[in-house]
Amino acid sequence: MKFVIDADACVDCGACRRYCPVDCIPYENLKHRVDVDACTGCTICYAVCPADAVLAIDDGRAAPSLAFEVMEHVRLKSFARGPRVPAA
Amino acid sequence: MRVTARRAGTAYGVAESRARLLRLAFLEERLATMCAAWIWSTPRLEDVIELAGVAEDAAATADAVRTRADELWPATATAEAPPETDDLAALAVRAERAGDRDAREAAAAAILVRLREAYTAHLADTDELLDGPTARVLRPALASVEGRLGRLEQAPALPADAGPEPRLTGEPARDGRFLVVPIEQYRVAHMGDTPGEIVRHLLYTNAYGELEAVEVLARALSVGRDDLPWPMRRALFRQLWDEARHAEMSWRRMEELGGPPSPLPPAPPVIMAVCGAIEDPLEQLLILQRVVEGRVVERHRARVVRLVRDLGDPATARLYEYIVADERTHVANSAWIPRLVGDDPERLAHLARLQARCEALLEEVLARRDDATARPVGSRA
Numbered sequence: 453m454k455f456v457i458d459a460d461a462c463v464d465c466g467a468c469r470r471y472c473p474v475d476c477i478p479y480e481n482l483k484h485r486v487d488v489d490a491c492t493g494c495t496i497c498y499a500v501c502p503a504d505a506v507l508a509i510d511d512g513r514a515a516p517s518l519a520f521e522v523m524e525h526v527r528l529k530s531f532a533r534g535p536r537v538p539a540a
Numbered sequence: 541m542r543v544t545a546r547r548a549g550t551a552y553g554v555a556e557s558r559a560r561l562l563r564l565a566f567l568e569e570r571l572a573t574m575c576a577a578w579i580w581s582t583p584r585l586e587d588v589i590e591l592a593g594v595a596e597d598a599a600a601t602a603d604a605v606r607t608r609a610d611e612l613w614p615a616t617a618t619a620e621a622p623p624e625t626d627d628l629a630a631l632a633v634r635a636e637r638a639g640d641r642d643a644r645e646a647a648a649a650a651i652l653v654r655l656r657e658a659y660t661a662h663l664a665d666t667d668e669l670l671d672g673p674t675a676r677v678l679r680p681a682l683a684s685v686e687g688r689l690g691r692l693e694q695a696p697a698l699p700a701d702a703g704p705e706p707r708l709t710g711e712p713a714r715d716g717r718f719l720v721v722p723i724e725q726y727r728v729a730h731m732g733d734t735p736g737e738i739v740r741h742l743l744y745t746n747a748y749g750e751l752e753a754v755e756v757l758a759r760a761l762s763v764g765r766d767d768l769p770w771p772m773r774r775a776l777f778r779q780l781w782d783e784a785r786h787a788e789m790s791w792r793r794m795e796e797l798g799g800p801p802s803p804l805p806p807a808p809p810v811i812m813a814v815c816g817a818i819e820d821p822l823e824q825l826l827i828l829q830r831v832v833e834g835r836v837v838e839r840h841r842a843r844v845v846r847l848v849r850d851l852g853d854p855a856t857a858r859l860y861e862y863i864v865a866d867e868r869t870h871v872a873n874s875a876w877i878p879r880l881v882g883d884d885p886e887r888l889a890h891l892a893r894l895q896a897r898c899e900a901l902l903e904e905v906l907a908r909r910d911d912a913t914a915r916p917v918g919s920r921a
Contacts (some may be wrong), residue, residue: 463871463872463874463875464830464834464871465833465834465838465871466831466834466899467837467838470899479892480892481892482878482891502837502838502864502871503872527841531838531839531842535835535903
């Protein structure tokens, strides 16, 4: 499972970028996108997005559960850990 | 079925109806803009909330009237002349420069009386059969003006001499009920030991944060900064009102739960710290929407869970849920920024660098804690 950002639904709040543990969501020309080659499919961006703009794409690998309860758990764990501090 | 007494074909012509509506939209927009400008130098929270509400009412009415005017294209028009608005502009300039609360109420009342007369006259002269859509716009516009006038107390007459230009630089006026410290001295304070204390602390700091958002938006929407496209300004007036409502609901809920925390914790001057020194309205909005509001969404989402699960306060959790629903639309308002910047790579790179700097500053401020045992919001005990 990999993830992509639906540009029409994305509000560019940057939550996915701040919480991505492998820094694979570049912010270019004031727009967010997922570098699918670097994406590990951890589901954090999917969980933290407030706009449901992250879409799951089947890439043939084992698919994680994207059930609401599971995502609620991932989201709260991510929020409790806090975002990565961006480079100035 | 409504019967019109007027003979068919005797209403205003399309061109005249359009010109009259554009004049009214102009005055409503100026009223919204001057209310925003006054916010910067208005200290009392309740007055700020009132000004934001009048600004939103005026912007919504201006939008409806302007939309109808845009529909009214005369079939025989040659070159379209812009409507004559010099008299309205002169009135607006005198009103914008009103210095104190009484003078501002007088200024708003003077404009609203003018609008009421104009809406009443236009409605009376509009043939419901020929120009029914205009009548349908004017009736709620007239009701809105009467409602706004009803909210104003008996106001003195507008002074004949215009005062100095509105003050929009330096620090905004502050309500004495918030303990504001310079950003260098700010530390995230201990939130309290009981759930009640923690919730009151959350609501107090939230009310102040919302007030700062109102101030940043008010400055971006103020007089002399009105070159942003109208649909964007319309969305920002709605956001201005939303933030003012959020401040009001947080303050009211805090009072229901026992009032401000004691001793008063320092209010977090976070938004002014990251946006205050920025002069360009577009840059201010980028930082407010993408750096601040983006984080507010995730912090409030976690707070909703914590309020229900850990603090046993579902009523406050519901309040935060409504705030999150609004804040998400505010972040989405930032879509205007890349649209306005276009493909200018230098400008895009500059904005991205500015955003990265402000994000780092915000993270640094939010990481300051006096209370070493404080848990991040949303974490389990």
